[in-house]
Amino acid sequence: MNLSSSRPGAVDVEAPAGHACACGHEDTEKIVLDSRTIPHAIRHATIFGALGAIQPGFALDLIASHNPLPLLGQLESSRPGDFVVSYLENGPETWTIRLTRAN
Template structure:
C-alpha cells in the first residue's frame, strides 16, 4: 500500500484523505486545491475511487485542474490533481 505521508518530489503535495473525517473531506480537498499555484500537484490518496468528488471538482474548477490516476487498485486510489496555468 502506498504511504502518502512520505515526501514526494518538489511541487507535489501529498493529501491523504483516509485520515480525514468524511464530513470534512470535500471541504478540505477543495481548500487544498485552492491553495495550490499553477504547475503544482496535489497527490490524493484514498481507499476508494471518489467518482462523485471528481465530478464536483470538474464542475467547480473546470480546465484549471487536470486529473490523472497514478494507481487505481482496489483499496488504493492515488490521483494527481495538477493545477493548470
C-alpha cells in the same frame, strides 16, 4: 520534510531544488494528501481547500480508499479545466490521483 508523521490527516510535503517562495523557504512541488484520515463530514471541503492553495503547474497527489469520481465530478463542475487528473494507483484498496493545477 514530512508533516504527517505526528498528525492524522496531515500533508506530506517535499521541497524541490531551486524554487523559493516569497518568504525565502523552498516552495512545494509535490503535495500528498491522504483523504482516508480526514473525517467524512469535512473531507471534500478539506480537499477543495488544499486544491485552492495549489499554484499553476503544481500538483496534489490525493490518496483515497475508493475511486473519487463524485469528488472529481464536483471539481469539474465548480472549476472546469483548472486541474488535470492522472491516476497513479487505481485500486482495488487504494486510489492515488494526481491533480495538477492548469490555470
